Amino acid sequence: MKNRHLTDSFRCAFRGIFQALKTEKNFKLHLLAMIIVMLMAWYFHLSTGEYLVLIITVLLVIITELLNTAIEYTVDLVCGNRYSELAKYAKDIAAGATLLAALGSVIIGCIIFLPKIIERYMG
Numbered sequence: 001m002k003n004r005h006l007t008d009s010f011r012c013a014f015r016g017i018f019q020a021l022k023t024e025k026n027f028k029l030h031l032l033a034m035i036i037v038m039l040m041a042w043y044f045h046l047s048t049g050e051y052l053v054l055i056i057t058v059l060l061v062i063i064t065e066l067l068n069t070a071i072e073y074t075v076d077l078v079c080g081n082r083y084s085e086l087a088k089y090a091k092d093i094a095a096g097a098t099l100l101a102a103l104g105s106v107i108i109g110c111i112i113f114l115p116k117i118i119e120r121y122m123g
């Protein structure tokens with residue numbers, strides 16, 4: 001089952017991303033948000049520094065969502081439908097990580113875009 005070639009590793013990684021895309025509605029929402037944010041970045045002519053912060057922020061949200069999904073699958077693999085306090089902690093903590101990343105991205109989005117929106121449409 002071990003990948004022998006780099007291309008096999010890439011194929012597995014992309015398959016994982018598509019699997020999350022197929023099954024996780026939050027992941028679909030985050031990808032949609034990422035596309036909208038990138039279109040806004042292009043529209044408002046962000047500086048290189050602002051682009052960098054935005055890309056890192058967006059990637060952090062996507063990465064935490066993927067890790068959260070992987071943790072959910074792993075917990076379900078181990079526990080199935082059985083109730084477990086540890087399973088609850090693991091899933092809740094993973095969900096907490098995605099929530100923090102999402103909240104941080106909203107705050108950063110506001111800091112970058114709000115002054116530009118105000119200047120363009122209300123200034």
Ligand SMILES: Nc1ncnc2c1ncn2[C@@H]1O[C@H](COP(=O)(O)OP(=O)(O)OP(=O)(O)O)[C@@H](O)[C@H]1O
Pocket residue numbers: 024026068072079080081082083084085087088089091092095
């Ligand atoms: N085996 C379990 N034992 C105890 N509590 C669990 C178990 N599985 C899930 N839970 C609790 O139910 C919550 C929701 O779990 P679920 O697997 O449905 O995640 P989810 O709603 O699909 O998460 P997301 O919306 O991030 O995809 C968990 O955060 C946890 O508190």
